[in-house]
Amino acid sequence: MADGPVPFQALTSSDDVEHGVLAISLGAEFEPVDAASLDAALAPLVAELVPIARADTAEQLLAAEAILSRHLRAEPQGYRDLGIDDLLPHEVAAVGRGHELAVTLVALEAARRAGLRLGLVASVDAVYIAHPQLEAPVLLNADGDGPWRLVDTRELEDEELAWQSAHEAALLLLGLIVERTHETGLLTYELRAAELSLQLPVDDEEEERLRTQLDAVRARLN
Numbered sequence: 770m771a772d773g774p775v776p777f778q779a780l781t782s783s784d785d786v787e788h789g790v791l792a793i794s795l796g797a798e799f800e801p802v803d804a805a806s807l808d809a810a811l812a813p814l815v816a817e818l819v820p821i822a823r824a825d826t827a828e829q830l831l832a833a834e835a836i837l838s839r840h841l842r843a844e845p846q847g848y849r850d851l852g853i854d855d856l857l858p859h860e861v862a863a864v865g866r867g868h869e870l871a872v873t874l875v876a877l878e879a880a881r882r883a884g885l886r887l888g889l890v891a892s893v894d895a896v897y898i899a900h901p902q903l904e905a906p907v908l909l910n911a912d913g914d915g916p917w918r919l920v921d922t923r924e925l926e927d928e929e930l931a932w933q934s935a936h937e938a939a940l941l942l943l944g945l946i947v948e949r950t951h952e953t954g955l956l957t958y959e960l961r962a963a964e965l966s967l968q969l970p971v972d973d974e975e976e977e978r979l980r981t982q983l984d985a986v987r988a989r990l991n
Contacts, residue, residue, distance in 0.1 A: 774790070775794055777791070782970070787935060788935045791938070792935075792939060793807070793878065796858050799853065802859045803859075810863045811862055814879045821883075822883050826900060829903075834916075834918065834919055837876050837911070837917045840865055841861075842865065842872070842911070843867070843869040850868075850949075855868045856868050869895070873889065876898060876911070890932050890933060892928035896938075896941075897910050897930070907922070946959075947966070947982065956989060960983075966979045
């Protein structure tokens with residue numbers, strides 16, 4: 770990795786930016802990210818994932834389930850950090866645990882470094898790792914009540930699943946930061962998250978919502 774993440778603003782207009790790369794640059798907008806420390810934190814996981822990048826597509830998620838369970842855990846439901854460390858990918862990589870979305874984005878970054886082409890799908894209530902080339906209806910979920918688990922999409926018939934681009938995932942993460950910091954009174958972080966959200970490509974309706982959100986945060990600061 771270079772001296773530090775590529776600046777967030779430089780990545781927001783890129784159509785092919787990867788989920789983990791954008792998420793780490795997002796984290797660097799809230800606190801400095803030491804590239805060497807991040808590389809060291811991810812190295813053991815990446816090393817275990819490298820061999821499965823050469824496996825058949827059908828075997829990759831199955832193998833990743835056990836490997837990810839050894840290195841990354843989502844915090845149990847109901848867990849609440851008073852800060853935002855569990856939402857910052859570089860902090861999650863350092864300790865091996867955090868919010869489900871941040872953990873999933875760290876897993877995607879490790880997979881990218883290992884040569885695995887994986888993606889992200891989400892419903893209203895959960896996020897999942899998916900394989901774009903896998904025909905079988907199987908997803909991988911960082912279950913906060915235990916290890917990672919494979920999920921058959923046929924069991925999720927009540928959930929509306931949609932692929933999430935890196936930009937959409939970043940917007941989800943920023944939304945969580947806004948929500949958390951609003952609850953805990955960390956107005957400086959809330960303002961920064963609201964500002965960053967407007968740097969992402971969104972449709973007109975979403976842009977209007979985000980501008981209203983930013984105006985509300987600024988009003989409380991004044």
